[in-house]
Amino acid sequence: MLQKYFIGLLTLAILNFTGCTSLEVINKEDVNEGRTQINFSDELYLTTKDYTRYHFLAYNYQIVNDTLYGSGAIEASSSIAPFKGAIALDEIINFEQSKPDTGATIGLIAGIIVIGLLVGLIIFADEYSHSRIL
Secondary structure: OHHHHHHHHHHHHHHOOOOOEEEEEEEHHHHHOOOOOOOOOOOEEEEEOOOOEEEEOOOOEEEEOOEEEEEEEEEOOOOEEEEEEEEEHHHEEEEEEEEEOHHHHHHHHHHHHHHHHHHHHHHHHHHHHHHHHO
């Protein structure tokens, strides 16, 4: 019986490592004018004027003067092709980076705790009813 409790606690512990993020669209003009910055330690998605979508992993890209250099992938609707090269900033429409969604993460963790408490209450009630019968 102790194994059931232990497994339940481990399951809840693993679920608490989940978090919610969303892609934040960063306008190229905001970057050029210094109102916002690109975090080079995060993944970067960008869309060019010909609506090609590129994906770069963290630390696999850099911006020097007016050009982005890096190795990543070109994401099409049906395929992903490797990419290594340079893209002029004039060709980019926007950038996207993941940002944590604190409200959704708190809601997710609260929901997991409530479900865990309900499951624990059901197990306790079941054990209590069995012990009263004996």
